[in-house]
Amino acid sequence: MRFPWGPATVDDLPTVGDRIDAFGDAANSDSPGARLRMVREQARSFRREFPSTGTPDSVTTCDLVTLPYPTRFGLFRASRAIAPFLSITNRMLVIRWRDSAQRRRTLLFEPSDVELGRYTPYFADLSKRTPRVLERQVVREHGTVLGHLARLGIGPEEVDYLMFDHLHTQDLRRWVGTTVYQDDLESTPRAIFPNAKVIVQRDELAAMAELHPLQRPWYQPAAYRDVPAEAFLPIEGSVVLGPGVAVVKTPGHVFGNQSLVLNTSTGIWVSSENVIAAEALTPEHSRMPGLAAWAARWQQEVVLNANTIETTAEQYNSIIVEKTLADRSQTDPRFLQFFPSSELTGAWTNPGTRPTFSHGHITHGPSL
Template sequence: MSTSALGVSPQPFGPAWRTIDEIDDGWRELRPGPRLCELRARGEAFAPRFKAQGPVRAVRTIDLLPFPYPVAFAFWQAAPTRAKYLLMRNRCQLIEFEDFSGATKVLLVNPSEADLSARAGFFEQARRELLPFVPASLLTRAPGPAALLRRLGVDPARVDYVTFDHLHVQDLRRGLAGEGGRPPLYPNAKLLVNRRELETLAAIHPLQRPWWIDGALDGVAAERVVALAGSVWLGKGLALVWTPGHTLGNHSIVFHAPDGGVYAISENGVAPECYLPAASQIRALREYARKYEAEVVLNGNTLESALSQYSSMVLEKALVDRGAGGGELPNILCSSPFVRSPLAWGLGPSHVVPGVNGGALGSSLAEGTGNG
């Protein structure tokens, strides 16, 4: 697969969406220190303007399967245990919002298919090491995101857009092209993706290879893929903010919840306290923050730019409100938060931002259903 084969290119913007140049221009500063200060200031300036537009119509958070992940990656340079693995739990969000043309749209965020993600090289290795603890049958027994949407009364055909914060371990063919003669899970949805993720898929570096699935977009029609050049304000209360570092095309899904509060969906950190390690009850995080005067702890597997990811996490903090996880913790809705498990005995998050659920579903519901 190549981006030229897909025929995708950055899309023109009509009245429905807006670029967010006042944030993206901060990345033009090449010096890491001044760039960090620049992005923090730009995020703080944009946040009140974003919030003033009002909230999205509705949000639902759906827990998916847990998966093993190396402790050394989850807490880059600040590992709190000698255990090799911990568990993280995938989760996705359904967001109904009003775009700037006045139309109601439905965005599905991070609908990972566990059995497809298991094809990534990293998971093949982890499965061999953990087979006694994580049976392979678990991946096929558990319902996928589309089935869980139907349990909420949501029709997957009503989804207008699908996006992922980044494309690590994602295979989009089942969702957008169909497989085995079956139609796609989201037959009317377009993929919103930063063009840099497509460029990575077209020419994967050896150090990236364990985390990317070859052919992840094979068979997906070009018109189903919207390649974004940077940050996009999709509508009232919803934006995709380019936050490079974890991957070059990483973006964070920033939304204003119906019941109040601005949140960011992100996998830059594996727990809200990774954004305020000095306040963590995990000693290793506090000591890391003190020793290096660090204000964030990265989730780092293929760190394509550690300095950029650090700045991206600070930008996320500047954009969101605080308090959903307690105290001054920023409202970071981790897309794959780490959870307590026997794999890392005694280790668990000291702060949790609960899944956001609010507002009345309308456009995404199947005919004849209620609000769930």
């Protein structure tokens, strides 16, 4: 399938932000164990330096949808819950800051088009096999991207950047527009966010041009065929976007995975889908069945979100980076200020998967 960026042109697209070589040396190490030691050391160094960049003006959390997700994926091999599914809540973060020229910048992190995301092969297949009456019980929509922005008084034209930790399930056609008519949408969508660019790792764009079978259930490649190339701002590695706002490359869950790192009034937060619960970074404190015992038995520091195991050792190492960067929660210091972009949510339908601790939201700066 041809993509607007194409394997030959991806390197010609523009970049954004100030690149930081936070973990570049570790990528060249020969063994995963050596890389783990190196990324831990380099993450500590970055953690010391990052607060000096400042803080954004505000961070606001917006709930989008709660939906079922296989327990064996979200809690890898650790859970002993009897429920085959758990629940996760997808949330969008709205981050605002002023650049060096005092221009207001707005980043939407995880602005999922929930309606079109349902057509991701895995979730479309799951929906077909789930009775409608049960689906209505386990899928709950909380709000839309545009609805949340209207509530916050932010016009679509004010949004500068869209960013996802990775592009699993994402269909961006309504957000960035298309170049030709779309049969399923019965239109040629004009960009709802006309001034926004999608920040994405070059690795992920390149990989989507020829998906591996392990990747196919989770992407919607046809949704990218007709989007304009100039809608993307590819980056290589890690960049500082603004005061207290950084993108850190965290490969493993997908080859081009990336995490959002924020310096706030409560310290450093990290957000991605590498794990689905804050306690997955400190499983020794988890009361969910199996997690603490499994982590102790196998000397595992973290519990992965493993729906795709593209490079498992790299994902583990990336989670250690996130664990090293995040400050401790002011609510319960046993847990870290890691905010899962898809956070484990307790539900009566999923016994044994209620989280010991959850953040629910991030509060920083004045209410918008």
